[in-house]
Amino acid sequence: MDLPLIRIINSGNLSTLQAVCRFGFSDFGIPKSGFQDRISAHLANWLVGNKRFNTLIESYANYFEFEVINDCSMGVQGACSEIRINGQSVSLDQAHHLRVNDRIQLFNNTYGAILYLAMAGGFTATEVLGSTSTDIANGLGGLNGLPLASQDILKGSKFNMLRQARSIPEGLSSRGYFSKNVTVHVIAGPEDYLFTKEVIDNFYSHAFLLSAEISRVGYRLTGHPIHVDSYDIPSKTVLPGTIQIPPSGDPIILMADGPVTGGYPRMGVVAKVDQPILAQLRSGGRVRFLACLPEEARTREANQRQWIEELYHKKTER
Amino acid sequence: MGSIRWRYLGEDAIEISDISSNIHIQLGLRDYLKGFPKLGIASFMFTDKTLTLVSEKYGFMSVSHIIDRVAAYQHKVNENVRLPLRIIPICYDEAFALDQRKLEDICKLDYEEIIALHLNVEYTVAMFGFMPGFPYLNGLPLSLSIPRLKSPRKIIPKGSVGIANEMCGIYPNQTPGGWHIIGRSPLSLFDPSKNVMPLTLGQMVKFERISKKDFDGFTFN
Numbered sequence: 017m018d019l020p021l022i023r024i025i026n027s028g029n030l031s032t033l034q035a036v037c038r039f040g041f042s043d044f045g046i047p048k049s050g051f052q053d054r055i056s057a058h059l060a061n062w063l064v065g066n067k068r069f070n071t072l073i074e075s076y077a078n079y080f081e082f083e084v085i086n087d088c089s090m091g092v093q094g095a096c097s098e099i100r101i102n103g104q105s106v107s108l109d110q111a112h113h114l115r116v117n118d119r120i121q122l123f124n125n126t127y128g129a130i131l132y133l134a135m136a137g138g139f140t141a142t143e144v145l146g147s148t149s150t151d152i153a154n155g156l157g158g159l160n161g162l163p164l165a166s167q168d169i170l171k172g173s174k175f176n177m178l179r180q181a182r183s184i185p186e187g188l189s190s191r192g193y194f195s196k197n198v199t200v201h202v203i204a205g206p207e208d209y210l211f212t213k214e215v216i217d218n219f220y221s222h223a224f225l226l227s228a229e230i231s232r233v234g235y236r237l238t239g240h241p242i243h244v245d246s247y248d249i250p251s252k253t254v255l256p257g258t259i260q261i262p263p264s265g266d267p268i269i270l271m272a273d274g275p276v277t278g279g280y281p282r283m284g285v286v287a288k289v290d291q292p293i294l295a296q297l298r299s300g301g302r303v304r305f306l307a308c309l310p311e312e313a314r315t316r317e318a319n320q321r322q323w324i325e326e327l328y329h330k331k332t333e334r
Numbered sequence: 335m336g337s338i339r340w341r342y343l344g345e346d347a348i349e350i351s352d353i354s355s356n357i358h359i360q361l362g363l364r365d366y367l368k369g370f371p372k373l374g375i376a377s378f379m380f381t382d383k384t385l386t387l388v389s390e391k392y393g394f395m396s397v398s399h400i401i402d403r404v405a406a407y408q409h410k411v412n413e414n415v416r417l418p419l420r421i422i423p424i425c426y427d428e429a430f431a432l433d434q435r436k437l438e439d440i441c442k443l444d445y446e447e448i449i450a451l452h453l454n455v456e457y458t459v460a461m462f463g464f465m466p467g468f469p470y471l472n473g474l475p476l477s478l479s480i481p482r483l484k485s486p487r488k489i490i491p492k493g494s495v496g497i498a499n500e501m502c503g504i505y506p507n508q509t510p511g512g513w514h515i516i517g518r519s520p521l522s523l524f525d526p527s528k529n530v531m532p533l534t535l536g537q538m539v540k541f542e543r544i545s546k547k548d549f550d551g552f553t554f555n
Contacts, residue, residue: 039376039377040376040377041466042377042379042388043377043378043379043380043461043462043535044462044466044467044531045462045463045464045465045466045467045468046466047466144526144527145526153465154465154466154507156466156526203342203343203344203345205341205342205343206341206342206343206349250381250382250499251381251382251463251464251470252349252381252382252384252386253343253347253349253379253381253384253386255343255344255346255347255388257344258343258344275463275464275465276379276462276463277379277381277461277463277464282343285342285343285344285345286344287344287345288344288345288346310342310344310345310393311345313344313345314345314392314393317345317392318392321392
């Protein structure tokens with residue numbers, strides 16, 4: 017059965033259990049949820065020999081601390097600049113065996129926002145509508161639908177030790193793509209016809225500032241209000257990555273826990289390949305948009321997916 | 335037929351415009367398209383007159399094949415699949431009708447007239463959206479068709495029944511929201527622990543008035 021693995025001492029900001037998306041319930045109004053930066057999440061799971069979608073911790077913490085209740089193996093990826101085990105700094109890009117009563121501290125002073133903490137065998141979480149991913153707004157999945165808090169005890173599989181420690185191959189560490197200024201590709205539409213050519217040119221030629229309004233539902237941008245003539249449109253389908261323009265003119269980009277419908281004009285959708293880059297941007301960072309065709313977006317995403325798949329298929333090495 | 339208009343919504347989804355807004359025709363089209371698994375459609379979302387299709391894998395192999403199928407679809411309504419009428423209890427007590435005054439002012443009717451209009455029609459579940467289990471109900475009488483609140487309310491209690499534009503909706507949980515609140519239902523509309531959702535797309539709905547006392551005594555099921 018499940019074993020208690022860790023007790024959280026400092027949960028930091030917006031920490032949740034995440035796994036595969038909640039597919040197939042969008043027509044009942046259920047958000048998808050799941051990893052915001054799937055690359056870092058897959059890498060963290062890979063480090064400890066898990067499947068790509070095993071349940072792990074996603075956290076916007078600058079400081080995360082926990083103590084170990086039962087021996088386990090840990091992999092950390094994403095926005096983490098230092099790992100300390102009982103006060104000793106250890107390598108970032110490899111799996112670590114943890115012992116009972118070990119105290120683990122994770123620090124983030126990178127340009128990235130989100131860290132991923134995986135345990136071999138995965139964490140235990142409530143499965144709701146086919147997924148253990150936490151949807152805070154609707155109280156689904158995770159630990160009773162709630163964000164993680166200090167003193168929470170997380171359980172996991174008893175198969176929680178790795179026989180051999182893995183490390184991320186040179187050049188593949190997920191920290192490589194964190195930056196203060198990012199450019200993301202956008203598939204234009206479907207409501208771009210509501211904007212004048214001048215407004216659209218403006219949208220694609222200015223950098224927007226990421227505001228402090230950041231959540232798993234959406235990121236609000238500021239700095240270049242976008243003008244729309246008419247907001248009088250019925251609610252339409254929105255997906256994670258959809259860029260909505262509300263009456264304030266400050267774009268909102270919907271994230272993993274975003275609603276399934278929205279009533280604001282949709283300027284475009286951030287290409288899937290670049291959604292991890294956007295998710296990792298910190299408030300105060302800048303983002304530029306680059307229009308791209310769906311075919312191009314798919315090719316780039318396929319390349320990204322391919323190297324992750326290749327990594328996962330090299331099971332016997334290391 | 336080259337007259338069908340569609341756009342990409344990101345690289346993995348397409349949106350087809352000018353679909354009939356009749357939910358029964360929409361569901362007929364959905365079931366028809368489900369008969370062609372090779373099209374690779376993972377999910378169907380109807381919003382107003384728009385159909386959004388999300389691909390199973392990484393983008394559709396052939397959008398033109400999908401468009402051809404949509405064009406070939408004969409608008410047949412299968413009356414056999416009509417679901418039984420669902421009665422939804424509602425209490426119009428002033429403790430629950432948060433926008434009673436505003437509704438009277440905007441509609442230029444007294445509240446009993448507004449209630450009578452609201453009770454008198456059958457609604458159709460046209461879509462779910464905004465939040466889990468929030469039904470958009472078609473069929474609101476035109477004299478109750480009013481715009482959304484100018485600024486959304488920070489807290490709308492669970493079960494509140496709202497109206498906006500030509501729609502009626504029920505908030506399954508507490509949330510911020512922008513619809514005028516006409517009353518409250520004790521019915522639980524979203525319980526993920528049960529696999530059965532109380533309302534289904536295309537289902538007919540009628541409101542039934544209950545007193546404050548009945549509301550308070552109603553056990554959520």
